[in-house]
Amino acid sequence: MIFLRKNWQIILIILIASFVRFFHLYDYAEFLGDQGRDVVIVREFLRHGNLFFIGPQTSIGNMYLGPFYYYLFVAPGLILSWFNPIGPAIVVAILGVLTVYLVYTYSLEWFDHKTAMIASLIFALSPVVIKYSTFSWNPNVMPLFSLLFIHYLLKSRYILATIAFIICLNAHFLALLLLPVGFIIVVFKKPFPYRALILPFVILLASFIPQLLFDFKHQGQNINAFVSFFTKRETTINLKPYKAIPLMVPLFNQVTTRLVAGKDVIVGYFISTIFGSTLIFILYQQFKKRKFDPHFLMLSSWLLIGLVGLALYKQHIYDHYFGFLYPAIIILFAYLITRLPKFLSTIITIFVVIISLVQNPLRWSPPRQLWTTQEITKQIVASSENKPFNFSLLAKMNYDPGYRYFFSESNAPVRLLQDEITEQLFVACEPFQMDCNPINNPEWGIAAFGWAKIDKEWEVNGIKIFRLVHNQTGEKVIN
Structure with a gap:
């Protein structure tokens, strides 16, 4: 005392x-x-x-x-x-x-x-x-x-x-x-x-x-x-x-x-x-x-x-x-x-x-960046149906090691584009100062996938996620 x-x-x-x-x-x-x-x-x-x-x-x-x-x-x-x-x-x-x-x-x-x-x-x-x-x-x-x-x-x-x-x-x-x-x-x-x-x-x-x-x-x-x-x-x-x-x-x-x-x-x-x-x-x-x-x-x-x-x-x-x-x-x-x-x-x-x-x-409300990154990777893995996929990030103020850390921790079948072009590409877009349009995007991690169409899109805590599949016409299709 x-x-x-x-x-x-x-x-x-x-x-x-x-x-x-x-x-x-x-x-x-x-x-x-x-x-x-x-x-x-x-x-x-x-x-x-x-x-x-x-x-x-x-x-x-x-x-x-x-x-x-x-x-x-x-x-x-x-x-x-x-x-x-x-x-x-x-x-x-x-x-x-x-x-x-x-x-x-x-x-x-x-x-x-x-x-x-x-x-x-x-x-x-x-x-x-x-x-x-x-x-x-x-x-x-x-x-x-x-x-x-x-x-x-x-x-x-x-x-x-x-x-x-x-x-x-x-x-x-x-x-x-x-x-x-x-x-x-x-x-x-x-x-x-x-x-x-x-x-x-x-x-x-x-x-x-x-x-x-x-x-x-x-x-x-x-x-x-x-x-x-x-x-x-x-x-x-x-x-x-x-x-x-x-x-x-x-x-x-x-x-x-x-x-x-x-x-x-x-x-x-x-x-x-x-x-x-x-x-x-x-x-x-x-x-x-x-x-x-x-x-x-x-x-x-x-x-x-x-x-x-x-x-x-x-x-x-x-x-x-x-x-x-x-x-x-x-x-x-x-x-x-x-x-x-x-x-x-x-x-x-x-x-x-x-x-x-x-x-x-x-x-101010917390940004929940750690939770958001982990949740996005979980949802992408679920949407991939455990099939191999590529991943790319569109962001002005960020890059992708955080996402890849959680992919690796969950043993997700993610592949680097330079190693293997799979049948599906998931794109996470952080919309701050960024136009979230993955179609015909010049970003190498998207362009290298080839012609694609949007098969699915959704949001997690303000971040947009797209599932792209191959498509020679580049037609946008959302299920």
Whole structure:
């Protein structure tokens, strides 16, 4: 009882964080092509021992991340869930709740109880943070391990910091922006820990062995793509730091709006103005008095370096790109508003909590992507009458590994078109930004089937399914 009385506030926040992440997780969890790809790859490893030396492919540059996200998070999730794809999503949700607790713990260690409470509450309720804590995807572990990286560096536990950084780097290449922050932390340690950094450096180099083995087998594909990314920069990055300056303010407003202001643009301008002006004022005061708070400066450097790095990227900045900044932004914001007068600080905190609750993802009906994918595959197998069939997906924002995972799990007689053209082709069409017309469709997975007619069509959760059979005239016939 003493423990509960002393810690009831953080216990309540952890319970809230758990609820908004685990409530109907099976229905809310995203399950698209990337998630299907991941479980297909890891299942082959777990069931057939097919080792993999690379992880997910990056969205640009044709580069591959390291494999540790698969080994450390997807594989345990699949094992514990008996190969149900919800398993890896549960692992990510658990890590999301753990991140909330560590935001509280480290904020308390670095600053004070009020900062810790506000930071952990905002982190627990932020709609964007919740979204990326409820499905399996490699960038989704970035907030936790970027926070651990900084924490362990501050504690001079360099091996653990290196392991955290390796996991970050295997989650997204933008983890490279943590290195300047780490350098600043280490370089100010007296004396400089030369010897203590040798083994961590060796561990870091060793973590690239799987990717190097892959490159050795594939004529340096990954290294060549990495070099090309930085040398052919017309549409990717700008290596001139001063080019980032004009973009800093709108980018700061974007990340604040997305993480703290519940994605509300108008509220975001208001919160960003308070956040930015208070940050500049306190920095000015500390430099003027030559009295520095090292943790405040660390978080400010973390935020500034992250914003500069993101501003040099020439394409759209998605929410998951700044996953490595989530803890820095929210903890720093919490610290700054506690420096304001108590009444104003309380009003802002309540306002941020309310706007986060208003925009909470649980307000909307769940997409039920996992259930829908599984149900569609069940119905297709039933309609195939257990005869061989081909399958194709028409979608703007998805591709087919998720469907093929469930086909394989049910031992369905699905055939790849390049291997065998069967007597029937099932087409699933996700109508978002897509004209669902499979007849004469130029998509290779349909065109290669040949002239066809629609023999049957139906819908599952808004997704249209067509059964096509061969027909030389292309006549549309619906039974």
